[in-house]
Amino acid sequence: MIFRRSRLLVCIAGVCTGLTSAALANGQTSLAPIPSFVEEAANAGITHTYDGAWEYFVGGGVAIFDCNGDRRPDMFLAGGKNPAKLYRNQSLKGGKLNFETVSDYGPNDKQLSKVLGAYPLDVDNDDILDLVLLRLGENLILKGKGDCTFDVANRALGFDGGREWTTAFSATFEDGNAYPTLAFGNYVDRSAPGSPWGTCHDNFLFRPGALADGAVSYPESIRLSPGYCSLSILFTDWNRSGEPSLRVSNDRHYYRGGQEQLWAVPPGRPPRPYRKTDGWQHLKIWGMGIASIDLNVDGFPEYALTSMGDTKLQQLDDEADETVPVYQDIAFDLGITAHRPYTGDDLKPSTGWHSEFQDVNNDGLWDLFIAKGNVEAMPDFAAFDPDNLLLGQWSGTFSETGEASGIALDRRGRGAGLVDFNSDGLLDLVVVNRSAPVSLFRNAGAGSTEKPRQLGNWLSIDVRQPGNANTRAVGAKISVKTGNRTVVKDIEVGAGHASGQLGFVHFGLGVAERANVRIKWPDGDWSHSYRVFANSHVIIDRGSEKARFWYPE
Template sequence: MAVFVDLTDKTALATFKHRSGGAAKDFIIEGVSGGVAIFDYDGDGQRDIYLVNGSTITALEGKEKPPRAALYRNLGNWKFEDVTDKAGVANERWGMGVAVGDYDNDGHADFFVGNFGVSRLYRNNGNGTFTDVAEKLGVARKGWSTGASWGDYDGDGRLDLFVPGYVDFDINNLPPNPSEAQKPGKVGQNFCQFRGVPVLCGPRGLKGEGDTLYHQKADGTFEDLSVKTNVNDPQGYYGFSSAFVHADDDSLLDLIVVNDSTPKQLYINKGDGTFEEVGYPSGVALNENGREQAGMGLAVGDYDNDGRIDFYITNFSDDSNVLYHNDGEGNFTDVTFQAGHGESTYPFLGWGTVFMDFDNDGWKDLLIANGHVYPSVDGKQWGTTYAQQLLLFRNLKNQKFERVAAAPGSALALALTARGLAIADLDGDGKLDGVVNNIDEKPTLIRNVAAGTGHWIALRLIGDVKKKSPKDAIGAVAYLTTGANRQRQDVISGASYSSHNDMILHFGLGSATKVDKLEVQWPNGSRENVDVPDIDKTLTILQGKGIVK
């Protein structure tokens, strides 16, 4: 039976067409765009969708109109309205990623768009419109910005912003490209190759960019404290995805950065305004074979319900994705093959990924978006393809996963050129749905139709700004107990691949008919227990006040 069905063509999302360079994918910039965010921008309780768009070299040269991003307002019952122009969020730059965070604590969701060129910060005006305040506030990052994340790393109650940098790419000095290699008189050895076939160049051989941490000051402007906080990445790794997380559970937000073709970085918050990079000693820099991988996307979640967050990283084809189990005290072990994610992910080139309990049994499963960067793989007997299926892995509750078969005609059976992935309960039926942003194609809107799912509860957390917790509660952790099962969910901005999941915390309860205990650790480190009278609904919890609706 189908788990997900594709509803795209029945909605306004079918009118969106992503575009990123030419079909041949001659340059690395043409193959990696496509973040997506799900959030409630207008406060009506419905989750809305923002799709990042790419661009073209010709548009950057001013010779054609650039593609436009799109914001779709959720009207309910799987109906969406394109409100891009009304909201003023078309971007019209070469977009890469998006991260949502209410940086000014006014109760309206703002969002950062990482671009190639100059990035944007869209401030929510609270009336259905946005204003780009990136230049005014000091976060108009130049260069190649990718998967950003919001988080209050210094405990002042104001959200700060981390932005990874990818490649120092100059459109006025383009590297050799595969289309040129096909012309008469060209020598193949002068071009970048994959298995003897000319392909786009990079990231290896290209200069990497550093990363940027913007600290928010009391006046609402931001200052670049990348060097002072030790997260500037002087090595110039190729940054793709990031998230502020509680890696060692000391109430301070740490930071993980997933890099392409270079080691991953884990920054532990020292509590004095600086971080210590511990990627190697923690065990997350490399895989179990001691190799760097082409890290793309990032999922953060406690898959084995031991109370600690684990990391799942997507990688290039001809390599496996990697699952890092959190052993405690900031130490991680690569358990990829033991968990069933080794050979099964080898043919796929992974991007967006997320831990999600698709069947509401109380254990987090994994959804992964895939798609190659080399169109030339089609027609070759290499065991991979350019368009690829989504992967869904069911959690077997014993630290192992199994791939869920793709029912014919279902969303899991589609061949997609996927990049960004975000999830949310888009119709309020208690089951998590999703959106995939596909490069050079329309997006894929997937509805969860899994049969026999368990009970559930969803929590919207609101922090107390007066107590130095960000209002959207980024950095909060909820622990929910039913019987012997204790689950954990974290409020996180960013992650996946250049994307942003709905920040309402969704818990599957299985056959449980009540919540035995709910503990919330707020961003300021304070804890409180909350009585939960009902299940199978979404509840709003205000710090210090309990359930308010």
């Protein structure tokens, strides 16, 4: 039996310091540089609203991916009762954000209605990204054809999209399969007697099959029962076994006898939930979104779980056997509970949705974004509930900078994404709001929108497996070393709140001018080290001796 050494220090990106009081991280002035975000959705051509009846109180996702092969990230926005929209990115390097609406890209108006979220994924290994749509009703798999066009591929794939109220998605490539395993998380079964109370729907797992011509198919689903009204799911290798499990975050508002879940998904065998006898601890939250990152680079991911009230940050227990999923909550110690609004007069509890770890100020430390917003008009929760931007500090804690950075709008956030839309090395922010226009923030760094200025050096890395299954290397780990510091990030499909992205992965480098990059491929093999200069867009193909570079215009 292997036990993990107790960690009395907080370790961020391989640098450890003594744990300070949580008071230093909640409401303190950030010692890390604060980026300046400027909202410019309308000027950038983004005019879209997620709206609808109570079925659309949840959802409101955005898929961020390159749909036309120019390497710039485009956006697909869920609309609820409104038709979903696809926007092509026309932004020039370092310029103002600029998008154009793609008016006819394949699906009809009926298929683009009732969309709650979307995730990009290369389902058929043709190296063109496809799109999985989560809907109130039949879920759809859109096959990418290039030039931002798609075909509805459900029939061709033998995929039954069902009739459920689907709110979550994740995908992985299981050992021995050339095509992805798909997991769909469902919310309330509206047709069950007594709905919505105690009528959570089961979730579904689809494993790939093969047609006579060798093409992929998804002939039948496996029920993951019981389901407890999931709002975020993620395939994750929580114990470094090389075999991802399925983490499920559930909304306690409607379930009876439910809890957060972790499912073992052994390849070729039936999934099974971890139980108390396996070490899994009973936890009930209003689970809305999952964000995963390895904060201390020990190989075991931490998980931020958004909820109504305080956000959780789970870390494998110091004293536990690493094969047992026993977690401790370190959110208070690190200052990221984000349990009530940080500005304004409303002191009622917050409502958290999408969460995402990124480095928004390029200092080499992970930061945490949380989309916030009242479900609709719940009187016991904050009405003015602005989004959080918690910047990582060298003390190992986090500091709230939402107001100082310019993102504290009076809107009800849902899904979101942080990505560099204009290729300037600064992560921009898109937030889908309920019953209000989408927010699009340009990151001006230490400057202004007229004169942006960098906060630190950076690296943007795209990982590919050309000619192989799993072309986008889902399940790979990117390791970036500068000096004696290392940060890592996994390539995952899932988590967040109804929102996903695939493409370049962003790393802040601080003052470092070079970095050594290694890739742990999905099968566990490591690449050799690629030595690259900072402030570059790097493409690493499996088996290639040298990295390629992209020079945006």
